[in-house]
Amino acid sequence: MIWTLKRGTEGNKTAGWRWSPLELNGCSVYLGPMARPSGSDGDVTGPRVRAAAERLFARHGYAAVSMRQIAAEVGIGAGALYHYTRDKQTLLFDLMRTHLDDVIGAWDSVDPQGDPIDRLDAFSRFHIRHHLDRPDAVFIAYMELRSLSPDNFARIEVLRRSYEAVPQQILRAGAEAQLMHVSDVKLAANALIAMLTGVTTWYRDGGRLDRATVEARYADMALGMVGAQKSLQKTF
Amino acid sequence: MIWTLKRGTEGNKTAGWRWSPLELNGCSVYLGPMARPSGSDGDVTGPRVRAAAERLFARHGYAAVSMRQIAAEVGIGAGALYHYTRDKQTLLFDLMRTHLDDVIGAWDSVDPQGDPIDRLDAFSRFHIRHHLDRPDAVFIAYMELRSLSPDNFARIEVLRRSYEAVPQQILRAGAEAQLMHVSDVKLAANALIAMLTGVTTWYRDGGRLDRATVEARYADMALGMVGAQKSLQKTF
DNA sequence: GTCTATAGCCGGATAGAC
DNA sequence: GTCTATCCGGCTATAGAC
Numbered sequence: 001m002i003w004t005l006k007r008g009t010e011g012n013k014t015a016g017w018r019w020s021p022l023e024l025n026g027c028s029v030y031l032g033p034m035a036r037p038s039g040s041d042g043d044v045t046g047p048r049v050r051a052a053a054e055r056l057f058a059r060h061g062y063a064a065v066s067m068r069q070i071a072a073e074v075g076i077g078a079g080a081l082y083h084y085t086r087d088k089q090t091l092l093f094d095l096m097r098t099h100l101d102d103v104i105g106a107w108d109s110v111d112p113q114g115d116p117i118d119r120l121d122a123f124s125r126f127h128i129r130h131h132l133d134r135p136d137a138v139f140i141a142y143m144e145l146r147s148l149s150p151d152n153f154a155r156i157e158v159l160r161r162s163y164e165a166v167p168q169q170i171l172r173a174g175a176e177a178q179l180m181h182v183s184d185v186k187l188a189a190n191a192l193i194a195m196l197t198g199v200t201t202w203y204r205d206g207g208r209l210d211r212a213t214v215e216a217r218y219a220d221m222a223l224g225m226v227g228a229q230k231s232l233q234k235t236f
Numbered sequence: 237m238i239w240t241l242k243r244g245t246e247g248n249k250t251a252g253w254r255w256s257p258l259e260l261n262g263c264s265v266y267l268g269p270m271a272r273p274s275g276s277d278g279d280v281t282g283p284r285v286r287a288a289a290e291r292l293f294a295r296h297g298y299a300a301v302s303m304r305q306i307a308a309e310v311g312i313g314a315g316a317l318y319h320y321t322r323d324k325q326t327l328l329f330d331l332m333r334t335h336l337d338d339v340i341g342a343w344d345s346v347d348p349q350g351d352p353i354d355r356l357d358a359f360s361r362f363h364i365r366h367h368l369d370r371p372d373a374v375f376i377a378y379m380e381l382r383s384l385s386p387d388n389f390a391r392i393e394v395l396r397r398s399y400e401a402v403p404q405q406i407l408r409a410g411a412e413a414q415l416m417h418v419s420d421v422k423l424a425a426n427a428l429i430a431m432l433t434g435v436t437t438w439y440r441d442g443g444r445l446d447r448a449t450v451e452a453r454y455a456d457m458a459l460g461m462v463g464a465q466k467s468l469q470k471t472f
Numbered sequence: 473g474t475c476t477a478t479a480g481c482c483g484g485a486t487a488g489a490c
Numbered sequence: 491g492t493c494t495a496t497c498c499g500g501c502t503a504t505a506g507a508c
Contacts, residue, residue, distance in 0.1 A: 045491080061382060063300035066483060079486075080492045088484070143379055146297060181460075183453050187445065190438050191431050191457055198430020209423065217419050221427055221461040224417075281473080302501065316474050318503070475508080483500070490493080 048074050049084045050098075053091050058136035062092055062147040092144060093152040099137040100159035103130055107166060116174030117228050123167055124222040127196045128215045135200050142197065167192050171226060181227030192222055284310050285320045286334075289327050294372035298328055298383040328380060329388040335373040336395035339366055343402055352410035353464050359403055360458040363432045364451045371436050378433065403428050407462060417463030428458055 052073035056065040067088055071078040085091040107130075112122050131138045141160075148156060167189040174180030182188045196218055203214055223229055288309035292301040303324055307314040321327040343366075348358050367374045377396075384392060403425040410416035418424045432454055439450055459465055 059382065061297060061299050063297055064383070067485080068483080076491085077493055078484085079494080082485070083491065146295065147300070183456070184445065184449075187450065187453055188457065190434060191454060194434020194437070195427050195431035195461075198426060198434075201430070202426050209420065213420075214423065217423050218427060220419070221424065224460045224463055225431075225457040227460055303503085304501080312473085313475055314502085315476080315504080319473065324502070473508105475506100477505085477507100479502105479504080481501080484498095486497080487495085488493100489495100490491105 045074065045076065046084045049081060050091070050095060054095055054136045054140065057092065057095070057144065058139040062088075062140075062144045089149055089152065092140070092147060093149075093156070095137065096141050096144070096148070096152075096156050097159065099134065099141050100156065100163065102134075102137075104159065104163050106130055107163075111166075116170055116177060116179050117223065117230060119170045120167075120174065120180075120222060120226070120228065121219050121230055123170060124192075124196060124219040125215045127193070128199055128218050129211070131197060131200050132203060132211060132214075138197065138200050164189060164193065174226065174228065179228055188226060192225060195221065195225070281310065281312065281316075282320045285317060286327070286331060290331055290372045290376065293328065293331070293380065294375040298324075298376075298380045325385055325388065328376070328383060329385075329392070331373065332377050332380070332384070332392050333395065335370065335377050336392065336399065338370075338373075340395065340399050342366055343399075347402075352406055352413055352415055353459065353466060355406045356403075356410065356416075356458060356462070356464065357455050357466055359406060360428075360432060360455040361451045363429070364435055364454050365447070367433060367436050368439060368447060368450075374433065374436050400425060400429065410462065410464065415464055424462060428461060431457065431461070 049070065052070050053065075056069055056073060067081055068078045070091075071081050074081075085094070107123070107126055110122065110126055112118055145153060145156065168185050171180060171182045171188050171192075172185050175182040175185065199214060199218060203209075203211075205211075209217075220230075285306065288306050289301075292305055292309060303317055304314045306327075307317050310317075321330070343359070343362055346358065346362055348354050381389060381392065404421050407416060407418045407424050407428075408421050411418040411421065435450060435454060439445075439447075441447075445453075455466075
């Protein structure tokens with residue numbers, strides 16, 4: 001049996017038909033000349049399947065969600081799902097790979113590439129912002145590693161490690177330039193990522209603090225963790 | 237289907253009979269005069285059921301573990317499990333309640349109760365140590381909240397909040413005494429707990445760093461996060 | 473206290489009609 | 491591209507023998 005926990009702002013029931021997050025984003029889902037006007041088709045239903053799976057996996061966990069539930073959320077029969085994914089495992093793997101590709105690519109296009117302190121500040125803010133924008137994908141990426149088949153697990157680990165190399169490299173550069181106090185680069189990078197990612201467990205839009213404030217406070221703590229402060233002399 | 241991820245130091249197969257963690261701890265499980273010498277009985281089997289459930293829930297997740305698997309791990313039939321728990325949900329709830337009662341009680345008996353900086357240092361070290369000693373219970377407590385029934389979820393949340401009040405109170409005292417730089421007490425406490433708890437995702441006994449070193453490095457970073465340093469003048 | 477057997481349901485995935 | 495029907499197996503929990 002599955003109970004719905006309060007997560008985020010909504011309380012939709014899964015019974016009956018409802019619009020997917022794609023439509024709720026406010027933009028039409030008409031995806032070019034091939035889209036047909038008569039309800040679902042391949043170009044639209046595929047993304048809606050992945051969106052529904054992401055929502056449900058994040059809320060209830062991969063093992064607790066059935067293909068029938070995903071199909072019901074999309075508004076199709078369970079059998080039709082298999083036109084969009086080979087099986088349930090592949091659906092999970094594709095969600096995680098896409099998420100990690102996204103986050104790695106997004107950082108590359110934002111990396112200021114200069115002073116280590118600036119980069120740590122930028123990385124902290126980027127990580128917070130990116131994660132608050134994709135709470136479901138983040139939740140899955142961190143909680144469902146154990147639900148991956150061994151092969152898929154290995155492939156995801158490669159991506160995860162390549163993202164973790166980002167803060168490691170920043171901290172190493174900062175330590176070598178004696179701008180930061182880092183006793184162990186990998187340990188500190190792990191601690192940093194855990195702290196930043198933890199924001200997804202409590203932050204809610206419309207709550208006491210807004211995103212800009214949260215971002216700034218976390219960035220300050222990130223710098224403090226390694227004995228650095230923005231626009232100030234180092235303190236050791 | 238369930239795949240076994242590498243977690244911790246062991247690689248036991250679940251097929252066939254094996255000794256439970258209770259026996260592996262090195263101490264006999266003969267629990268006083270009521271224990272009978274002929275294999276499992278109530279005094280021994282109950283704890284072994286909980287230990288097996290804890291192991292399996294932590295590795296594969298509550299939803300992915302069947303009562304049959306738990307029973308097999310203990311070495312009894314599935315039906316016999318119901319002499320030790322009302323149902324699977326109650327088994328999960330009891331594990332989480334016991335864990336949280338433990339951690340709260342353990343801190344109370346260790347709290348140095350003095351200077352906020354000493355207390356933050358002590359809390360950080362305590363949290364790391366306690367969590368590294370109970371990786372399975374910790375994993376379940378943080379990952380399986382969504383598997384609790386609404387009633388049980390509410391009861392666990394009460395306990396969880398009472399533990400989170402510990403660092404909140406420390407940081408508040410430190411900020412009021414102007415020994416720490418804390419822009420927002422709850423935000424900082426959440427960030428601190430997330431950072432510290434994250435140690436369980438990567439630390440392994442026998443790895444590159446030992447527990448004492450890890451404990452010390454995390455405690456340093458915890459103090460740095462709020463602009464404090466042990467045995468040094470404050471830096472602002 | 474544990475066993476075997478089973479009720480009743482739900483799971484993933486497939487086949488073939490339309 | 492979606493539907494309905496179905497295979498086959500696993501699930502929780504219970505019943506009753508020993």
